[in-house]
Amino acid sequence: MILQVIILASAIMAILMAGTGQIRSNIMFYSFQTLCLALAACFCASIEHQYKHYIIALAIFLVKTIGLSVFLFWLTKRIGAVKDPGLYLPLPIAMHLSVVLLVFAQILSSHLPHLNQLQFLAIGGTAGISLILTGILFMLTRRLAISQVLGFLTMENGIFLFALTQSSGMPLFIEMGIFLDVFVAVMIAGLIIFRIKHSFEHIDVTLLTSLRD
C-alpha cells in the first residue's frame, strides 16, 4: 500500500513539474521524483528479497537525487536562467494534458500482460509509462536546453521504474552502466549548454536551427 503511494507520488511529481515554469522548481520536483524512486527501489528490495535493489536504491539516491540536482542547480545559477521563456503550450494545459496521459498510461498498462507475479505492482507500469509520456511532453513543449535535459531524465526515470516493477529488475551491471551513461550524458550536456551560453548569449534551442545555413 505504501509502495503504491510512493510510486504514484513520483508520477504526480512529474506531472506537477510539467506545470511549473521556474527552472529551480523543476529541478526540485525532479529530485523529489527520484527520491520516491529510490524509496520504491528499497521497498521492492525488501519485498522481493533481492539485495542488489538496495545497492541500486543507494546509487539512485546519491547519483541522481543529490548529485545531478546539485549539478543542475549549479549550472542554472551559472547561466542565469530563472524561468523558461518559450512555452509552446500554456502551463495549465500542459499539466492537464499530462493528467490525461496518466489516464492513458493506466489504460495501456491494464492491457499489458503481468510479467511480475505480484498484483499490486501493476501501478508501477502505469507510473512508468506516465513518466515516459510526461517526459516527452516536457521535452516537446519547452525551449530551454535545461528543460530538454530534465525531460530526458524524467523519461529515464520512467524506464527504470517500469523495469523495476514489471520484471525482477535488470542485472546489476546493466543498471550501473546506465547510471554512468546518464551521469556522463548530463555532464556533457551541461558543459555544452554552458559553452552555448558562453558563445551564443542564449540557450534557446529553436535558434540552433539557424546553424543550418
Place this chain on the structure above:
Amino acid sequence: MWRFLISGILFIASILGIAFSIHSIAEPVHCSLNLPIYLGLAPVSFVSDTTSSIFAILLFALSLAFSLFSPSYLSNKTKNERSLFWCGSILFIASMAGTLFSGNAILFLICWEIMSLSSAALVASELLTKNTAKASLIYLSATRVATMLLALGFLSANKLFHSWNFADWQLMRPEALTAALLIMFGCFIKAGLWPFHIWVPYAYFAAPAPVAGLMSGAMKKIPIFLLVHLLCSREPVGFAIPILFLVLGSVSTLWGMIFALVQADLKKVLAYSSIENVGLIMLALGAHLLGLYLHMASLASLFLIAAIFHMFNHGVFKSLLFFASGSIYQKAHSTNLNDLGGLAKRMPGTFLLFLLGTLALCSLPPSNGFCSKWLIYEGLFQLVSSPNVAITGSAIIMICILIIAGALSLATMSKVVAVIFLGRTRTKLAQHATDCGEFMIVGQAVLACFCILLGLFSAPICTYLTQVLKQESFSSPDIFKFTILGVLCTGFVYIAFLKQPKRSSIYSTWDCGFGPLSKRMQVMPGSFSQPIAALFSPLLRYRINAEVSGKDRRHFPEKVVAESSTQSVLESKIYTPLVQAVAALGKHINRLQAGSIHIYLFYLLMTLLILIVLELVR
C-alpha cells in the same frame, strides 16, 4: 386605439389557449376537418396530446405577456410599422400554435413555413432604423435550409412508413436513419445549435424586442418539440444519435457562453446565451436517449423531465430579459452596452425585473433556472456512477463543461447588469431615460411571476410532469428546500432592511484624490471581460490593437487608441467561404440563362435528341 383592441383580443385568446392546453394535458383532443378542406396530400387534422399541450402552455403564456407588452412598445412607431408588426406577430403566434397542434407532417410543414416567413418579415421590420438588411437575409437563408432539410426528412419518412401522421412514424428503427438524421439536422439549424448557430445573434439583434422574446422563448422550442415528439420515449437502436446530441449540446453550451462574454450589445449577449441554453436542452435530450439505450428507465425519465422543465424556464426568463431590453431600447434609444449606464435609478421597475431574469439565467438558487439545471446535474451524477469507464469519464467532462458555462454566465451577466444599470450614465441619451409605461411593466411582471412560481413550485411541477408523461418516477430529490431557503433569505433581508440606519451620509465615490470621476472612469464592457477573453484568445481571436501617437510618442504621448476585437472563426473561415463558393457556382450556372431565343431553342433540341438516343439504346 386599434392596437389596444388587437392586444385585448390576443390576451383573451392566450388565456383561452392556456385553459385549453391544461384541459388537454389530461385528455388528448383530436380534431379533423372534413373533405372539402384538404391539403392535397393529407387532411387538416389537429391533435393535441400531452407533449403539445405542455409546449402550448409555454407559447400561450408568452403570448399573454406579449399582448400586454407590445401596445406601449409600438407607441412611437408609424402606422405602417404597427400594422406590419401586428400582422406578422398574429400570424407568427397562430402558426406556432398550428405546428404544435398539427397531427400530420403536411400541416406541420405549412405552419412551419408560415412561422418562418412571418418571423423573417418581423426580423426585417426595423430595416430602416437599424442597419439590419444583412441580418434579415442571413436569418431567411438559415430558415430556408432548415425547412428544406425538414421537408426532405418528412418525405423520406413518408416513403418508409406510407403515412403522413406523426403517430405512425417510428424513427428510431435502423432503416429510418436517413429520415431521422435529416429531421434532426433541420431541427438543429432552426434551434440554433452549434455549429448552425450563426444566424441567432444576427436575427435577435435585428428583430424588435418583443418579437425577439417570442422567437427565443417559443420559436426555438418548436424544433425541440418535434424532436421530443418523434424521437424520445422510443428506444434508440444505436449509440450514434445520443452521442451526436450530447456532443453538439456540450459544445453549444460552452461555445455560446464564451462568445456571449465579449459581445458589446445586450441583445447579442442574450442571443448567445440562448444558444447555450438550447445546447443544455439538447444535452439533456441526448442523455435521455442514452439512458433509454442503456435500459436505465428512471435516469432517462429524469433527463426528459429536466429537458422539458428547462425549456419552460428558459422560455420564460429569456423572454423576460428580451422584453426588458425592449423597454431599455425604447427609453434609452440604444441597446449597445457602451452607451448605457446608471439606469437603475431612472428605470427602477425594469431594473428589478431584469435582475430577476438575470438570476434565472445564471441559474442561481433559488430561481427556476437553478432548479432545472440542478436536475440535469443530478442526472449526470447518476451517469457518473455507471460501471462503464467511458460513460463515467464523459459524464465528468460534461459536469465540468456545465460548471464552466455557469461561471462564464455569471461573469457575463454581472457585467451586463453592472454596465447597463449601475454606476453613472455613459451618454446623454441614457441620462434622459425614464421608466417605461405601466403595460410594459405589467407584461414583464407577468413573466417574472411565472419565473418565481416555477421556482417555488418546481417539485410539484416535476412530479406532475412525470405522471402526465407516463414516465417512470425517479427518486424525486427534495427540491423543496430551495423554497425554504428563499423564504428564509427574504425574511432575513426584510428584517434587516426594516432597521433603517440612524445615520448615513451620501458622498461621492472614492476617487483617490484625483477629483470627480468622469463617465468613462468606471467599468466598461470590454475591460470587464478582458481577463477571461484573453484566456480564450485562440478561440475568440481576441486581439487588442493599441496605437500610441504624438510628437514624442515614447515620453509624451498625445493620443492613445486601444481597441479590442474578436472574430468568429466559424463564421469567417467556414461559412463565408462556403457562401462565396455557392455564390460563385451560382454565377457560373447563371450563364446558362443567356437570354437569347436561339440558345433556348438549342437546349430544347439537345434535350429532345438525348431523350431519343436514350430510348433507342434501351
Place this chain on the structure above:
Amino acid sequence: MNIAIYTVSALLIPFLLIGFVQKMKAQFQNRIGAPLLQPVFNIFKLFGKNQIISEDASGLFRAGILINFCCFAFLIWSVPWLNFSPAITNVDIFFFVYLLATARFFSILSALDTGSPFGAFAGSREATISFLVEPAVILCLLALSILAGSSNMERIFSFVSQTQFHNPIVWIFSGIGLFIVALIDLSRMPIDDPTTHLELTMVHEAMTIEASGRNLALSEISYAFKLAITFGLACQCLLHGIYFWLPNNQWIIFALSIVGMFALGLLLAVLETVLVKLKWTKCPDFIAYALTMGLFACIAALGVRA
C-alpha cells in the same frame, strides 16, 4: 443539538481563526501583534459607525451585501465544516457551489454599483478567479461523492464507517485541492496580498472599498464565515484521510477538527510570510494546481471504485 453546536462554533471559530492567523503572521515578523479577538472588536466598532454611501449607488449596494451575508449565514449552518451533521441537511454539492456563486454574484454587483474604477478592477478579477476555481471545487467534491455514492454533502462527510469511504489517497488529494481553492477564493497569497491596498493587487479589498459602517461589518462577517467553511471542509477531508488512526469518539474528532483548522491557519500564516504575490497573468498557472489536484482525486476515486 447539532444546531447549538453549529451556532456556537459559527459565533466563535471564524473570528478566532482570523485573529489567530493575524497573530501568527505578526509573530513571524517579530511583532506582538493585535489581540486574538481583534476581528470581533473591529466588527463591533464598525456596527456603531456611520455609513457613507456613494451618490452613484442604487439600492442594490446595500441589498447585495445583505444577500451575500444571507448566503454565507445559510452555508455556515448547512455545510459539514465540523464533523457533526450540519443543522440544515439536504444540501448537495451542486447547490453548495451555486450558492457560493450567488454570493459572489451579489458581491460583484455591490462592488460595481458605485461606479468606482477600483470596483471594476476587483469585479472583473473576482469573476475571472471564480471561473478558474469552480471546476476545481466541483472536481474535488465530485471525487468524494463518487466514493460515497451520493451527492449529498452530509452523507459524503459523515464519519459513518464503511471502509470504501475512507480511501486516504482520494481524501488527501481533495483536501489539498480544497485548501488551495481556499487560498484562492479568500484572496490570500499568492493571488492577492491582504495587507496591501494597492490598486494593481487588490481583489477582495477592492470589492469592499466603498463599504463602511454596518455594510463593511457584514462583509467582514461574510469573509470570516467563508474562511471557516473552506478551511473546515479542507480539514474534514484531511481527517477523513487519516481515518484509520482516529478513535471512534465524536467529541475527540470534533476537538481534532478545531485543532486541524487552526493548524491550517498556521500553515496559511507561514505561506503568507514566505510566498510572494504572483503577477496577475501568472495566477491562472497557480490555480491550475488546484484543478490538477481535483483531477487526481477523481482519477483515484474512479480507480478505487473499479
